[in-house]
Amino acid sequence: MWESFEARLEENERDRPLPLRRALFEVLRGSGLRPGDGVTKKMVAFKFGAGDHLLWEIQNPANVFLHAKWRDLVEANGFSSEPRPFQTGMKDGGRHSALSRDWSFSDADCFVVRIESAEALRRLIAVLLQSGDALMLNPAAITRWIERLRHFFPALDRFDRPDPQFDEAERTYKLEIADGLKSAISQAGSDQELADAVNNALAKSNLLQWRAYWPMSPKGDADRDKLWPALRALIDAALGAPDGHASALETFVSAWIVAVPDGKPDPARQIAEFLFLHLAPDHGIYIRHSVRQDLWLEAVGSQFPDHASMADTYRDELRFMQAVRRAFASQGLAPRDMIDVQGALWTVHNYKE
Structure with missing residues (x-):
């Protein structure tokens, strides 16, 4: 563009x-x-x-x-x-x-x-x-992250002048999964077909550990009658205006806890964010709990807030990812979307020598 x-x-x-x-x-x-x-x-x-x-x-x-x-x-x-x-x-x-x-x-x-x-x-x-909810990040943290990113991808100058190695490792497969998911959603008639489309996309990705989404997989123990309508509503929200993402995530988390034996909030949060990132990559985010906790502490200088509301948790995650995107852009990296931001932060946090 x-x-x-x-x-x-x-x-x-x-x-x-x-x-x-x-x-x-x-x-x-x-x-x-x-x-x-x-x-x-x-x-x-x-x-x-x-x-x-x-x-x-x-x-x-x-x-x-x-x-x-x-x-x-x-x-x-x-x-x-x-x-x-x-x-x-x-x-x-x-x-x-x-x-x-x-x-x-x-x-x-x-x-x-x-x-x-x-x-x-x-x-x-x-x-x-x-204005409003924008976060200010420690410039030293941003500098370290960019240095770390370029350590593993030395040919990466700007995201919008693609480095084939970065794209192959952290981007292309996500775009392919997103295309397949969108196509499957458009052809799904029943709630079960919609759930199958999401499960297939999750299984092809490495963003979530399989245990996170196993309850809604074909052999899982989730109550389909309770969870599938909530999943449909979540997909509709992911395809809609981004200002509805936070409340839709919270609604899905609540349904997950009711529908899944001993259900915990974070797997449901990850599933929701997986859909946001793949169906609305310019606005939607995905971030692992460990990445969020460690990099927030480094860049903001405090522990990530312990919110009672999952909607508020998502809003703070979004503030963080938007601030990182702005910081990367100000340093000339020109992220194309939140997929670039997610891939960069994962590289910084998890790549090993």
């Missing part, structure tokens, strides 16, 4: 070269924002958080657009803005057509911020990424 953005940049530079355009693009590329689904000659979309968008007008590079919900926070941090409301009944809502697409703000109100320097854009992005 970055190649598409660079092509639009060059196209605009040929039409009207502007030093600000290239300077702002470099900030955006190293910011931790992710390429969005929309790219036109005049406007490109970036994603951040759990489904938020930032649109940058390449043709007039000082213009940055955000959803209206961010306006109070942005202005409180010293940025001026102008509203761009959606006007019902008018073509494109009475504003630039790209602002009203499915990959941007649709029919929601937005606003424009004028950015006159690279430093101003860095400050704006920092406000967006550090």
